[in-house]
Amino acid sequence: MKFFFWNINKHDLSDLIVSFIITENVDVAIFAEASEMDFTSLQIKLDGNYRLLGFPEFPGKVRFLVKSNTKAFEFMDAQRYSVGTFSLGSSLINIVGVHLPDRSTDPNGSGRELAAREIMEELNERASRFAHTSNVIIGDFNASPFDHEMIKATSFNATLYSEVACRLKTKTYSFHQFPFMYNPTIEFISEANDNCGSFYRSNGADTYYWHCYDQAIVSPDLSKRILRYRYLRSIGDTSLIANNSPNKAVSDHLPLFIAIGE
Numbered sequence: 579m580k581f582f583f584w585n586i587n588k589h590d591l592s593d594l595i596v597s598f599i600i601t602e603n604v605d606v607a608i609f610a611e612a613s614e615m616d617f618t619s620l621q622i623k624l625d626g627n628y629r630l631l632g633f634p635e636f637p638g639k640v641r642f643l644v645k646s647n648t649k650a651f652e653f654m655d656a657q658r659y660s661v662g663t664f665s666l667g668s669s670l671i672n673i674v675g676v677h678l679p680d681r682s683t684d685p686n687g688s689g690r691e692l693a694a695r696e697i698m699e700e701l702n703e704r705a706s707r708f709a710h711t712s713n714v715i716i717g718d719f720n721a722s723p724f725d726h727e728m729i730k731a732t733s734f735n736a737t738l739y740s741e742v743a744c745r746l747k748t749k750t751y752s753f754h755q756f757p758f759m760y761n762p763t764i765e766f767i768s769e770a771n772d773n774c775g776s777f778y779r780s781n782g783a784d785t786y787y788w789h790c791y792d793q794a795i796v797s798p799d800l801s802k803r804i805l806r807y808r809y810l811r812s813i814g815d816t817s818l819i820a821n822n823s824p825n826k827a828v829s830d831h832l833p834l835f836i837a838i839g840e
Contacts, residue, residue: 579666579840583675583792584833585610585718591828592616594813596623599643601814602835605666607643608675610718617641632660639677640717651708654700658693659717661700663708667840672704676717678727687727690720694733702757714838715759716794718831723763723790736761740801747798759795766807776809776832778823792834806837 582604584595588611599607607628609615617630620643631642631653638655642662651670653662659676674697679689701713715734721727728736731751736759737743743760750756767773767790775788794807809832811819816828824830 579669579671579838580604580606581673581714581716581794581836581838582607582833583609583716583718583794585677585792585829585831586615587611587826587829587831588614589829590614590616592620592623594816594828596620598810598813598833598835599624599628604835605645605648606664606673608660608673608716609641609643610639610675610677612641615641617643631662640675642673642675652704656696659697661697661704663704663711669712669840670708670710671712671714672701672708674701674713674715674717676715676719678718678720680720684720687721687725690727691730691733694727698734698756712800713759713797714794714800715796716834716836718792720791722786723761723793728761728793728795731756734759734795736795738764740765740798743798743801758798760798760801761793761795762801762804762807763790763793766804772811773808776824776834777830792831794834794836796838800838803839804836805839806835808835809833810835 627646628643629646632655638660639658640660649665651663659674661674663672678693727733731749735756738761740760743758748755748757775790776792777789779785818825818828818832824832
């Protein structure tokens with residue numbers, strides 16, 4: 579299963595996107611800030627092998643592109659996220675694409691926490707209707723892996739340790755049980771492998787410089803099956819980096835690619 583996410587910063591990057599989707603045989607591609615993307619043209623360039631999901635009159639913050647032969651059982655758009663239940667290979671999987679409130683308009687993360695609670699409630703509700711489903715939440719969280727909106731039990735409850743997620747399954751807090759998600763970001767980021775982050779911000783006294791705002795978190799059953807998790811610094815011969823940070827002429831975010839084994 580191969581997933582691709584890119585906050586394309588209101589640019590039409592269809593040629594780069596088509597090149598990568600075809601080369602990597604991507605199953606699901608999700609985009610944020612895609613108001614300038616001509617998705618009709620994009621689907622034609624992909625020879626009709628992918629279809630756009632959702633409602634044109636209410637596209638929300640993210641857009642889903644999936645292989646045309648992928649069976650979708652249920653799909654919904656919300657303001658800050660979209661979620662679909664799909665059959666991919668031998669797996670039944672809920673996939674959530676997110677673009678949560680940015681840090682300038684939501685500095686304390688309360689809006690991101692609210693969206694997280696809504697998403698987890700939706701996934702828990704689907705678990706009661708679709709048996710044996712796995713979960714993948716991918717997108718621009720506008721939060722770093724250690725931020726409270728990622729790790730709080732009442733938010734995404736995303737631990738950075740697969741051993742914890744697999745062993746405990748749920749966290750009990752205030753007499754309620756919250757299912758764990760696993761966040762593989764820290765395991766895969768590496769300066770040696772040029773996999774540092776997706777967004778570069780140098781202002782402020784407490785910046786990380788490279789930030790991992792674009793992430794994927796998964797249910798514990800998928801935690802040992804992640805094969806690749808990479809922020810792309812180039813697509814084909816096109817560099818997505820300029821002056822050691824994302825090339826803003828392309829996008830201010832690097833895309834994220836994740837491959838999960840069957």
